[in-house]
Amino acid sequence: MNLNVVIMAAGKGTRMRSALPKVLHKLAGLPLLQHVLRSSAELQAQRTVLVTGHGAEAVEATVGADVRCVRQMPQLGTGHAVQQAVPALDDTAGTTLILNGDVPLIRPATARALAEACAETKLALLTVTLADATGYGRIVRSADGQQILAIVEHKDASDAQRQIREVYTGMMAAPTAALKRWVAALKNDNAQQEFYLTDIVAMAVSEGVPVVSAQPADETEVLGVNSPLQLAELERRLQRRHAEAQMEAGVRLADPARFDQRGLLSCGQDVEIDVNCIFEGSVTLGDGVQVGANCVIRNATIAAGAQIRPFTHIDGEADGVTVGEGSLIGPFARLRPGAVLGREVHIGNFVEVKNSTLADGAKANHLAYLGDATVGARVNYGAGSITANYDGANKHRTVIGDDVHVGSNCVLIAPITLGAGGTIGGGSTISKNTPENQLTVSRAKQLSLPNWTRPVKVKKP
Template sequence: MSLDVVIMAAGKGTRMKSARPKVLHPLAGRPLLQHVLETGIGLGAERLITVTGHGAEQVEQAMRRALPDAPLAFVRQEPQLGTGHAVQQAVPELPESGTTLILNGDVPLVKAETARALIQACAGERLVLLTVVLADPTGYGRIVREGEAVRAIVEHKDASPEQRQIREGYTGMMAAPTAHLKRWLANLKNDNAQKEYYLTDIVAMAVADGVPVVATQATGETEVLGVNSPVQLADLERRFQREQAEALMEAGVRLMDPARFDLRGTLRTGRDVAIDVNCVFEGMVELGDDVQIGANCVIRNARIAAGAVIHPFTCIDGEAAGAVVGEGALVGPFARLRPGAKLGREVHIGNFVEVKNSTLADGAKANHLAYLGDATVGERVNYGAGSITANYDGANKHRTVIESDVHIGSNCVLVAPITVGAGATVGGGSTITKNVGAGELAVARGKQIGIGGWARPVKAKK
């Protein structure tokens, strides 16, 4: 049986007080709408139909870039005349049979298992509502029952004082037999206080048609919370991060403070991993056994092998190329690894050292204030403080090769393309523009002179 997902994402989000469409505001590093679409992809939907309105082009382009291989379709709701009107715009994209799951683009954390329960309960035959019991259901449509049977949903603004005492609220999500849904949508009226077409009115139509109306309940409040303001977005972010932190701790990760932890991608961890406070993980990150991450680190798209230590205030951003830290390596504090940085076993990268598109073999060290760009560094190289590879000539990048057991003195410039042979030494303060042979000493600097009797200038008296 076919499954289609309709996602309502047309609202302006006035309370966000932002020029950005509400559904593009990020939660855990991804737009709200992307979370919902990824849930739909995980359900195996044949089509993911997003109803856009405010900022439609921006929303559609962003999702096509983020999910280029997903079965996306977009329809416009202009003007916005209610939830029923929104889903009406998707009708031309829906088949004649199967199940349609309706989700909200600003409710990003609905769980896949919750959505599957809706789909299974529907089975192409029943209208199934996702509900939640809340201590304070203000703003939610109330579920009106006769025993176990659902008879109606009454919007909060249209509910009587008695109906507002009902604690079971409608989350805005449902699964319906597609053929019935299309007929019900065609018969919606806007004879209500807001002159809008309510999707919730199809409940009464289903009851009248003898179609069973049932409800399944969400596992908790967090997965059905919507975002309408920066305050609500921040609250949902912390709830989500706490869930991720608890899952990691259950798997054995030692988080110094789960309230000061942010995961904005995927984090895979080995045994006995320790993460200090205020660390941010983005993209795909893998931490091997016994890895230690110091406080205030940002790590994105990186693989860090067993026993490595990332000292505080280190930034590792592998972007698309990725970054690799070898076993037992020491990085930081205040170090920066950029795309293509690949560190071997027991490599040391110290404070204020930047590595980009460079490979450092086992035991190499760059401990202070240095830059390695487009370089191949051999085993046991000692790269001095203040030294750089001058890899860019203003138009093209060039590579520097430093073979094993080389010693680069402090404050050197290696002008690429260049090779420094195995065991060579480059004297401090040198600017090297030619290859250095194996075992050679290369010195390229002005001769030091001393001038006796010299006096400093003094200021002229006024």
């Protein structure tokens, strides 16, 4: 299919009450415009043209070099927007598909069906029947209902026309050559003195060009965002769609209404997810993984049988986080970028791990920090202990051998290596390498001072 795609993203979005351009407000963690761009990318168009206006620089900065940007200044209606796009269209593409940057959930299959309905010879409109059609352009058909005669904008519609429930969604596909001719002939003799793209329907009818319609699978695909309320409502619809897809694949959600997927979530068999969990970026949960309530997990791979206990925060950022099979994480644990945990690793409450590897069976169960560390198998890392990995200018690494026991409240000053099988006495500050299979203690001598009295507060006269 020879195709241009035009995405309208010039509007200010006054009802959003925000300095941020409307199409950059986020839905499921992604700007509205990016949802549309992702769908349109699957169509493999010869050219994608983005029409910007309000906040143009910020909007254009979010798109790739493969998207051509044109500006609509000032914004004089949808027809005027397409007029700006016309010079950037690929003339060899027989069909031009027009999408809206603030209608984020259009499925690629629906967009493709709309373009195919055009077939390079017809004007195809994406329509939907709504219980409440307020604000939408109405589809006016012939008496037998077979022919589309016009689209009447809500503000220009008569009382009788406002009773029509079939509406225009703002998306259409037209023969490129005809579209160029029609938009050049648009006039602004209407209540708003704007150039309406919908007026090309009457032009097509007058030329004998068939005007046909295509419909989405459900109305959620064509709902736009004009206010924070609509954005929140669409967020819940999308999250419900995600929840249903996960449950159909076998995931057990404690409450699908309290589940947020803001990226890609891949789950194995028998995965259980409790309430109020957020998944961002790319997350993979292996067979039998259990995620407790109120967890946030971003860019992580969690292997089979692992348990992520409540209130755990895992954020892999660009480097990712890996949790091995059968590991126990949390509650109230934090795994940061570069954390790589082996099999049956235990990370307990208020333990933070960053840019560190923990081999099979290692444990840090309470109130500890492991940064820039390589931790061997079966290590027990005591409560209150930290790796002092930063000297004020550079990061250094701590290496802890297999079977080391680190007592409570220890400071390990990197760079340092703790020999396998060694024990670090509680309360030690270790700044030198330690030998294997020995107890190493570094503490000040304990003193008790007789006849010592505490200072007392001096009373002011």
